[in-house]
Amino acid sequence: SPKRTSSTFFDSSGIPRQQGDQRPLHDRRRRGEHGFVAIALEKARRPARPVQPPRSAAGGEQALARRRGALLESGDGFTDRDSDSSLAQERVERATGLESSPGIIVLLSPQAPVRSQAGQAQVREVAAELGEIPGVEAVASAAGDGDGRFVSRDGRTTYLAATLSATADDGRTLDALDERFGDRDDITLGGALIADEQLGDQISEDLGMAETLAFPLLLLLSFLFFRGVRAAALPLLIGLTTVLGTFLLLRVVNEFNELSIFCLNLVIGLGLGLAIDYTLFLLTRYREEMERSGPGAKAVRDTMATAGRTVVFSAATVAIALATLIVFPLNFLQSMAIGGAGVAIVAAVSACVIAPACSRFGTSSSRPATGAARTTAGTGSLGV
Numbered sequence: 223s224p225k226r227t228s229s230t231f232f233d234s235s236g237i238p239r240q241q242g243d244q245r246p247l248h249d250r251r252r253r254g255e256h257g258f259v260a261i262a263l264e265k266a267r268r269p270a271r272p273v274q275p276p277r278s279a280a281g282g283e284q285a286l287a288r289r290r291g292a293l294l295e296s297g298d299g300f301t302d303r304d305s306d307s308s309l310a311q312e313r314v315e316r317a318t319g320l321e322s323s324p325g326i327i328v329l330l331s332p333q334a335p336v337r338s339q340a341g342q343a344q345v346r347e348v349a350a351e352l353g354e355i356p357g358v359e360a361v362a363s364a365a366g367d368g369d370g371r372f373v374s375r376d377g378r379t380t381y382l383a384a385t386l387s388a389t390a391d392d393g394r395t396l397d398a399l400d401e402r403f404g405d406r407d408d409i410t411l412g413g414a415l416i417a418d419e420q421l422g423d424q425i426s427e428d429l430g431m432a433e434t435l436a437f438p439l440l441l442l443l444s445f446l447f448f449r450g451v452r453a454a455a456l457p458l459l460i461g462l463t464t465v466l467g468t469f470l471l472l473r474v475v476n477e478f479n480e481l482s483i484f485c486l487n488l489v490i491g492l493g494l495g496l497a498i499d500y501t502l503f504l505l506t507r508y509r510e511e512m513e514r515s516g517p518g519a520k521a522v523r524d525t526m527a528t529a530g531r532t533v534v535f536s537a538a539t540v541a542i543a544l545a546t547l548i549v550f551p552l553n554f555l556q557s558m559a560i561g562g563a564g565v566a567i568v569a570a571v572s573a574c575v576i577a578p579a580c581s582r583f584g585t586s587s588s589r590p591a592t593g594a595a596r597t598t599a600g601t602g603s604l605g606v
Contacts, residue, residue, distance in 0.1 A: 357390030
C-alpha cells in the first residue's frame with residue numbers, strides 16, 4: 223500500500239495541504255404473569271442445551287465490526303448539514319459538478335530540485351497520472367504556472383492538489399490510487415479522502431483489538447465471580463448477542479439514514495457493559511429465589527417479576543437519555559443517539575429472553591440451600 227499521511231496541508235489561499243411451568247399461557251396471564259414474565263416462563267419450559275463459552279466470539283465480532291465499519295460513514299459528521307456554509311458548499315458542487323475543495327493531496331519528493339527542468343518534468347508526469355485517476359477532475363501543481371506556494375522552502379518537495387467530481391466513487395478512486403502510486407517511495411498520499419479511509423480502518427482495527435483483549439478478560443472475571451464455566455459464559459453470550467443484534471439494527475437504519483462509524487465504539491462498549499450488568503442482576507436474584515423455593519418455574523417467575531423489571535426500566539432510562547442526542551444537528555451525535563438507544567433495548571431483550579431460556583448453565587449455589595432448594599438443587603431450568 224502507498225505511504226500515506228492523514229495530515230492536511232494548507233497554504234495561504236486555503237488550499238488543503240495537509241427453560242419450566244406447564245400451565246397454558248392464558249392461565250398464567252389470569253394469575254398476573256404477563257409481559258416479560260410470561261415470555262421468560264415460556265422460554266424456560268424447554269431446557270436449552272448447556273451454554274458453552276463462545277470460542278470465537280471476539281474473532282467473529284471483530285470481523286463483523288470491520289464489515290459494519292465499511293458500511294458506515296467515517297467522513298464529515300461534525301458539521302450541521304443545514305448550516306449556511308454547508309448549503310453554500312452544496313450549491314457550489316451542484317453548479318460546478320466538483321467538490322468544493324481538493325480531496326487528494328500528493329506530496330512529491332522528486333529526485334531533482336522541483337524548479338529544475340528534470341523536477342518540473344517529474345511533477346508534470348505525476349500530475350498527468352493523477353489526472354487519469356477515476357473521479358479526479360482537476361489537478362493543481364507547481365508545474366506550468368510555477369506557483370511557489372506548491373514548493374517547499376528548500377525546493378526539494380512539492381505537492382499536488384486533486385479536486386474530485388461531486389459524484390465520484392470514492393472506493394474506485396482509492397483503489398486506483400493504490401494501484402498507481404502503491405510502489406512509489408517518493409510519494410505520500412494525503413487529503414480528506416485518504417484521511418477518511420484511514421480513520422475507518424483505524425477504528426475497525428482498534429475495535430478488533432479491544433474485543434480481542436476484552437472477551438478473555440471478561441470470561442476470566444465472570445468465572446471468578448460465578449465459579450462455573452457455563453455460568454461465566456452466559457454474560458458474554460448475552461453481550462455478544464447484544465452487540466451483533468445492534469449491528470443488525472444499525473445496518474437496517476443505515477439504509478435510510480446515513481450513520482457515523484463512531485457509533486460502533488459506543489455500541490460495543492455500552493453493549494457489553496449493559497449485557498453483563500443485566501445478566502448479573504438476573505443471576506444474583508435467581509440464586510436468591512432458588513434458595514427460598516428451589517430451582518424451577520417459581521424461581522424464574524419471581525426473578526423476572528423483580529430483577530426483570532429492573533432490567534427493563536434501566537434499559538428504558540438509558541435509551542431515553544441517549545436518544546436526546548438526536549436533537550443536535552450533527553450526524554455523529556445523532557448516530558450515537560440511535561446506536562445508544564438501540565443497544566440498551568437490545569441488551570434488555572437479550573438478557574430477559576436468553577437467561578431464562580438457558581438451562582443448567584452453571585453450578586450449584588455457593589451458599590447453603592434450605593427447604594426445597596436443598597432437595598432439588600441443581601435440577602431446575604436455571605440451575606446455578
